[in-house]
Amino acid sequence: MEAPCEKPPRTTPAPVTVIIVNWNSGPLLKECLTNLARQTVSPSRIIVVDNASTDGSADDLNGPDNITVQHAESNLGFAAGNNRAMEQCSTEFVALVNPDAFPEREWLEELLRAAQANPEAAAFASRMIQKEQPERLDGVGDAYHVTGVFWRIGHGQKHWSTRLHPHPVFSACAGAALFRLQAVRDAGGFDEDFFCYGEDVDLGFRLRLSGHTVHYVPEAVAYHVGGGSSGGAQSDVAAYYGQRNLPWVFLKNMPSPLLWPLLPAHILLNVLLVVRAAGRGQGYLALRAKRDTASRLPEVWKKRRAIQARRRIGLCALWRVLAKGWPR
Incomplete structure (x- = not known):
């Protein structure tokens, strides 16, 4: 055959x-x-x-x-x-x-x-x-x-x-x-x-x-394969950059009418992520990442102004594509 x-x-x-x-x-x-x-x-x-x-x-x-x-x-x-x-x-x-x-x-x-x-x-x-x-x-x-x-x-x-x-x-x-x-x-x-x-x-x-x-x-x-050169999802490289970059995505891109009501939940999320990292022995790394996040906030806010000025999507349309439940 x-x-x-x-x-x-x-x-x-x-x-x-x-x-x-x-x-x-x-x-x-x-x-x-x-x-x-x-x-x-x-x-x-x-x-x-x-x-x-x-x-x-x-x-x-x-x-x-x-x-x-x-x-x-x-x-x-x-x-x-x-x-x-x-x-x-x-x-x-x-x-x-x-x-x-x-x-x-x-x-x-x-x-x-x-x-x-x-x-x-x-x-x-x-x-x-x-x-x-x-x-x-x-x-x-x-x-x-x-x-x-x-x-x-x-x-x-x-x-x-x-x-x-x-x-x-x-x-x-x-x-x-x-x-x-x-x-x-x-x-x-x-x-x-x-x-x-x-x-x-x-x-x-x-x-x-x-x-x-x-x-x-x-x-x-x-x-x-995943983490083929960085050591995987639990590596120090992934932990540091993941912790540092996560708030930047939120602060740069979330429109103001959603940013301010959601900010307390975002701050709580970051605290919980640091606690979880500490449980894996990466607490100091996570804290250093958050410190580095904060040190660049003036630059992040400048980028935010430019991004929001170009926004074309309505708030309702954006809200519909945001996840509200647990990961699945």
Whole structure:
């Protein structure tokens, strides 16, 4: 019995640039590029921004012929690395992929199909599956709670039938997602002060405020290791930047009629997060992160004024897309 034929890649490259920001990802980066080389729709270009890796992960890369590797002199972080690459893009779309994310063959084709069907949407989230536990989800887009906490929808849960249907989400996890380049530029790109963690939710919030929507595309599947270079969700790197950046997302983006009534709950949330971090032995790290959050508040408030001046979404429409219940 003959093996089923694989769908050949489209000969004309699609109007999309794939961007991968790499830092000491080891063999994961090469596996990611191998998966991209097998896509049924080929991107116009793949840009790998290597943030001064010391493990040789970005050396002698094999894969598609349309790869450009750019070596930064220092670790720019995820936000700045993507911004530098997007400055060089002329395609209609950019697809962001973490080096520890491995897209299925029709991933890019499905995202582009969803983009064509939803012209009002600026971002498209993948169905991300845990690489080591493929029966469990890594996430199907991001949710943002009224208190200012955010999470990957469905993280750690087994596949539900409801996860196989497309629907709007608050923002797209940039570990494997598609964006309309002009919408991202109009929103100001990633906030480079974030360095890493939460910058994709912050961008998603600004896209929302600009009047765009974000869609989850269940047919676009990518397998994700998670924390491939940062040490995982419980690492000191994740704990510090997660604690520091979380209030910035809330303070920059929440419109004033919602910000002030919700601020007490947001402050309480941050206290509880510090307490939880202390229970994991990271209390000092969390306190240092909150101190650094406060030290930049004048800059955050300046950004807030510019963001709110460009707001196009009504309060009721924004309230409807904010989560009010427990993570699920």
